[in-house]
Amino acid sequence: MTTHESDTRTLLEVPRVRRGDGVGGMLAFRRDQLSFLRRGIDRYGDVFRFRLVGMEMVLVNQPDLIRQVLVERTDRYNKGAALFEIVRPVLGDGLIVSDGELWHRQRRMMAPTFTMRTVPRFVRTMTTETQRMVDGWRDRTDADGPVDVSTEIGRVALRIVTQSLFSADVAATIPAFERAFATANTVMGAFFRFPFPPLKVPTPGHRRLLRATTAMDEFVSGFIEARLAKDAGAEEDADLLTLLMHAVDEEDGTKMDLKQLHDEVLNLCIAAFETTTNTLAWAFYLLARHPEVERTLHAEVDEVLAGRVPAFDDIPRLTYTRMVIDEVLRIYSPAYQTMRHASVDDELGGYRIPAGTNVLINSYFLHRHQDFWPEPEEFRPERFGPDQAGDRPRHAYLPFGSGPRICIGKHFALVELVLVLATVARTHRLVAPEGAAEVRPDPLITLHPHGGVHLYPVARR
Ligand code: HEM
Known part of the structure; x- marks a missing residue:
């Protein structure tokens, strides 16, 4: 297994959805995937992990980290x-x-x-x-x-x-x-x-x-x-x-x-x-x-x-x-969703991403991220006016x-x-x-x- 230099620093474990934390388990995901992920983001923030029938999933909902996965680290x-x-x-x-x-x-x-x-x-x-x-x-x-x-x-x-x-x-x-x-x-x-x-x-x-x-x-x-x-x-x-x-x-x-x-x-x-x-x-x-x-x-x-x-x-x-x-x-x-498979051990935002992880990117939530989209449920085309992009990161919209x-x-x-x-x-x-x-x-x-x-x-x- 290849290890990247960044792995030699001390890395944090990605927070894991736990029993009793209000997010729910696999059955909750099955019943209503969007509500499960919403609760996970509200509870743990932009990066958290959960297991789905033995598979390790890490949701990544942060533009810089998404850019790393989709653009910079395609190897x-x-x-x-x-x-x-x-x-x-x-x-x-x-x-x-x-x-x-x-x-x-x-x-x-x-x-x-x-x-x-x-x-x-x-x-x-x-x-x-x-x-x-x-x-x-x-x-x-x-x-x-x-x-x-x-x-x-x-x-x-x-x-x-x-x-x-x-x-x-x-x-x-x-x-x-x-x-x-x-x-x-x-x-x-x-x-x-x-x-x-x-x-x-x-x-x-x-x-x-x-x-x-x-x-x-x-x-x-x-x-x-x-x-x-x-x-x-x-x-x-x-x-x-x-x-x-x-x-x-x-x-x-x-x-x-x-x-x-x-x-x-x-x-x-x-x-x-x-x-x-x-x-x-x-x-x-x-x-x-x-x-x-x-x-x-x-x-x-x-x-x-x-x-x-x-x-x-x-x-x-x-x-x-x-x-x-x-x-x-x-x-x-x-x-609204895509996924990438980590082929080697990696780190994202200081978190350890072991080889074999499924990195889940879900634009339903990214496009409702409070840091970039005020009143995200409102249908407001003016957000995309010529002077509106402002300092919204490119990877907040995918x-x-x-x-x-x-x-x-x-x-x-x-x-x-x-x-x-x-x-x-x-x-x-x-x-x-x-x-x-x-x-x-x-x-x-x-x-x-x-x-x-x-x-x-x-x-x-
Ligand atoms: C509203 C319309 C569309 C949306 C929102 C959309 C969205 C996407 C997204 C998000 C991906 C990347 C998936 C990933 O990174 O895993 C993708 C890939 C792709 N799309 Fe679209 N798509 C649209 C229309 C089209 C059309 C009209 C075509 C062809 C005529 C097309 C052909 C493809 C193909 C072939 C890929 C795979 C590209 C590759 O991996 O090299 N899509 N699309």
Whole structure:
């Protein structure tokens, strides 16, 4: 085992959650993960540890320490953590879970598709698909009941990613993918609360997960096989699928095998689908509850777009729209938790972190940290105004992660989120049914709006 120099000083033990301290044990974590962690932070502060079915977890909720884990010490912290072991049976060796040389090679290959220079190519798909959803609301009446916003936005998000990156028209198979993903998210969320070694014990949960994984695999295979049969098409309009199919390893001259290609495509579909869907569902939910924010948003959209569907060049002037998105990503950060596995003994903030520890980073709490976010439960886009960042540390806000494993789709997502929101706001308000109950967050693998978001579309013009 390697030991780092810093370990030679006297290090403190990370405070451990104890019986009778009011935080609760594994059952409390299972019942309500967010309340358990809240009590742990209130009792022990920004760093504490607990055990989950024999695994050592250390929650780290301090920006400087998070920066060390995600950015500065990537040689000591990898993705072999419990959370990624749970999702590995679904995600295979794709970019989200892979490590080392494989990850480096794949990330290098895919990065050029996701730069700010490339993303404008996808704008038309983003606005066309959103407008198609909005047009579908034209003949609705109140008697039709509210729209299931999560489901409708989910379809738009999935069509955007599959068309933009893989030129695939998946309309017919979307419902099967959605159902499979919802099952996988629920089962894997439950595994995280009670982590049996995935798939080693064939529980009913494992069997449901296997069926869901097969369905998602079939969704992806459907359009990969169709493309393979046609071959890749002209280089100049090559999409990401063409690029991945033809990429050659600089070192050994080999091409990516079919399994790796499949895993990468599935990783991108999953990563892009639920995160953007949840962000937009939460955005419309919050706007429906905050008319003053909604009015400011509409004023900006009306002024900047003057009735047009937004284009890429409008984005720099849609500043308040972007602030709304940033604030939604703070309150309901969809990828709200990540984890790293300490591959060697280390120290963080003077605490001893033994090799094998799972370091848990939870942006639901980081984004509510009292030191950086006054009145954190308030929905206040003004926090993200040009003069508001002030001395807030960069790592107090991490909706897309940080360091080399930062979300590869960050620019894609931010452009999409602003454009979808502006396209809808241009013509519609989404209004909550009379007496609608609060929607609470469901901490699955992503932070899902429990029961979905149901709102009435009301035409503005
Ligand atoms: C609101 C939208 C999104 C959010 C909040 C989000 C969040 C994140 C976060 C926090 C990570 C880092 C996880 C970690 O460090 O363990 C990540 C990684 C990743 N995201 Fe996103 N994401 C979003 C949209 C997208 C989109 C649109 C795509 C692709 C089109 C995408 C593809 C990926 C991939 C492939 C990774 C793994 C990157 C790597 O490890 O190299 N994401 N995302």
